[in-house]
Amino acid sequence: MSLPSTLLTALLLLTSTTAAATIDASLTTRNQHLVRYLFMDIYTATLYAQSDSNLTDVLDTQQPVRLSLQYHRSIDREDMIKAAGVILERQHPASQLAPLQADIDQLHSHFTDVSEGDTYSLTRTAEGELQLHYNDQLSFRSKTPGLAEIYLGIWLGQDGLSDDLRSALLR
Template identity: 30%
Template sequence: MKITAILAAVLMVLALRVDAAANVTLEGVGFGAVREVNGKPVSLKGAGVITYLGIFKLSVAAFYLPKGIPADLALTDVPRRLELEYLHAIKKEDFAESTRVWIRKNTSETAFERLGPEIERFNRLYENVSPGDRYTLAYDPAVGTTLSLNGEEKGTVEGAEFSAALFSIWIGKTPLSDKLRAGLLGLI
């Protein structure tokens, strides 16, 4: 009986350590080890800090994929989630312009033109953010990419191609930062 109680206590401590080790905190902002995309579990792949001019810390981000999905398949038609918590205020117009610029950098001109209506529909979902606000992008292949602000859904845009183009801003071939991309994909 006593050995069973000790063993149970040891296992509980080990479980707490594993859970704590799987969470991450950057710049005082915490991200959990597991989240969901429409009821499907996704696991923390990595995290990073988004800077402006390599100096000013704008936000922190965490990226999630289903267990077993390697980094090189992150932009395929699989569930994925990106959480971004802001350290500074940003206007919705700045989000929209940045989205256009970075999707253009990560797609062909033809693809950019084809995705134009989806990009503009998504850009209308943005709101101004203040420090501490958190945007979440969640892609479910059966539904599309949903944008939420502080847990409140703002809208969804359908399409795997649009989702891959949008997420390419952070994890594509031409991301905001190579270091950020590597951190989000768990490559560093």
């Protein structure tokens, strides 16, 4: 089922539920949150970070972090790109986004429609590289300074998709 972009943007602003587990030796599951809209499960967001990292300033450090989104519904790539663009423009002035726009467009070019069970993961490495994995396969990487922080900020930054989601992931 494809969701209209306005509905997608609205549903990304509403959330519920939390949990925890582990991913590998360097990053552990810190928090998890189920995003719901109109009684529909949309995706589960899982934040992985080092066990001793302070999550409240995770975007301001150079520590590795991973955000995984496991989808429970089909969503068109264009809807995901539109929603990301709306949030990025709300969070950052055009002067800050302009130098990164080519990288953001390149990242978006690697998006694909998602179906139930698909997973996108965004990872910021200790070196500041942004990696995008789709169903555990690397599909994009960039060493452009600041790109990882700005893009992860869609979920983890101020004025992002949802204050409830951000709070649940960064608690």
